[in-house]
Amino acid sequence: MGPAGRARRSGVIYEVFRLERKGQPFQHAGSIEAPDATFAEWYAREQYGRRGESVALWVVPRDAVAEIDDFIDELERNYHRVDGYPLKEKLRQARERAGTNASATG
Amino acid sequence: MVSPVLRRVNARAQQLLQIADDELVLGWRNSEWTGIAPFLEEDVAFSSIAQNEIGHARALYELAARELGTTADELAFDRSQEEYRCSRLVELRLVPDWARTIARHVLYEQADEQRLRELVDSDDGEVAGLAAKIDREEAYHRMHAQMWHERLKDQPRYVEALEELRPLVDERGEHGPELAELWEEMTMVRRSVVGATW
Numbered sequence: 001m002g003p004a005g006r007a008r009r010s011g012v013i014y015e016v017f018r019l020e021r022k023g024q025p026f027q028h029a030g031s032i033e034a035p036d037a038t039f040a041e042w043y044a045r046e047q048y049g050r051r052g053e054s055v056a057l058w059v060v061p062r063d064a065v066a067e068i069d070d071f072i073d074e075l076e077r078n079y080h081r082v083d084g085y086p087l088k089e090k091l092r093q094a095r096e097r098a099g100t101n102a103s104a105t106g
Numbered sequence: 107m108v109s110p111v112l113r114r115v116n117a118r119a120q121q122l123l124q125i126a127d128d129e130l131v132l133g134w135r136n137s138e139w140t141g142i143a144p145f146l147e148e149d150v151a152f153s154s155i156a157q158n159e160i161g162h163a164r165a166l167y168e169l170a171a172r173e174l175g176t177t178a179d180e181l182a183f184d185r186s187q188e189e190y191r192c193s194r195l196v197e198l199r200l201v202p203d204w205a206r207t208i209a210r211h212v213l214y215e216q217a218d219e220q221r222l223r224e225l226v227d228s229d230d231g232e233v234a235g236l237a238a239k240i241d242r243e244e245a246y247h248r249m250h251a252q253m254w255h256e257r258l259k260d261q262p263r264y265v266e267a268l269e270e271l272r273p274l275v276d277e278r279g280e281h282g283p284e285l286a287e288l289w290e291e292m293t294m295v296r297r298s299v300v301g302a303t304w
Contacts, residue, residue: 011145032147038253043147045246046154 013062014040018054126166127192133159138201195274197285209267215251
């Protein structure tokens with residue numbers, strides 16, 4: 001065999017999502033490289049459906065997936081978020097105001 | 107040396123052995139691609155197909171074994187080379203030629219489909235039942251073969267391979283040297299320790 005060259009990409013990447021049980025959300029299971037959708041379906045069945053582990057599969061060309069990875073939070077509106085209200089801290093402050101420093105469970 | 111078992115092989119057992127031998131030998135040949143197929147997905151696919159075929163062989167040997175008063179393992183591995191009833195097509199060692207491998211795959215699946223269709227209609231309930239099960243799994247093999255045929259059908263190497271291999275589909279009888287080599291490898295471990303129970 002000759003020296004290792006740069007790997008050639010000849011196919012299309014498909015992302016596979018699987019449904020474990022009806023009522024569950026589809027979850028990402030992995031990706032497949034295939035020449036076209038027909039091959040992708042065959043490979044998806046083989047790699048993600050051979051042992052009856054999935055009720056259904058979604059096979060999606062990666063290009064069809066729109067990724068969003070930048071989010072703006074200029075004013076740090078942490079009150080939008082669940083963790084923007086630290087309850088422990090507020091409880092501690094309230095107890096101090098009320099004159100009881102020791103907190104049983106905090 | 108013809109094993110005592112084989113002296114009383116009847117037509118039904120002969121037919122079962124023919125298919126079982128085809129599937130065992132083809133499964134072996136297909137499994138030679140494991141680790142070296144053109145790309146990963148196809149490595150998994152072809153290995154899986156090979157595994158299915160050996161599973162089919164096992165089921166068929168078991169059916170024949172009950173009839174012949176022996177075991178599936180003995181039928182699969184303890185016969186002499188001349189006693190195998192596989193076709194010339196499946197004996198050939200085609201690695202590393204993918205075009206010829208796919209050509210064989212396509213030709214075999216077409217022929218096997220016809221053979222199975224006849225068996226599914228058999229009066230013999232056991233054979234018909236097993237043939238139906240095998241056929242349902244083979245549907246995926248046929249899909250795979252068809253996919254590849256569509257992809258390669260205009261490639262000269264593939265077209266040549268189809269023409270070269272087509273006459274071997276129904277060629278049975280005299281085995282070529284390839285089967286001798288395959289038999290040596292396939293039975294080597296089993297023969298290596300006389301009297302061993304595995």
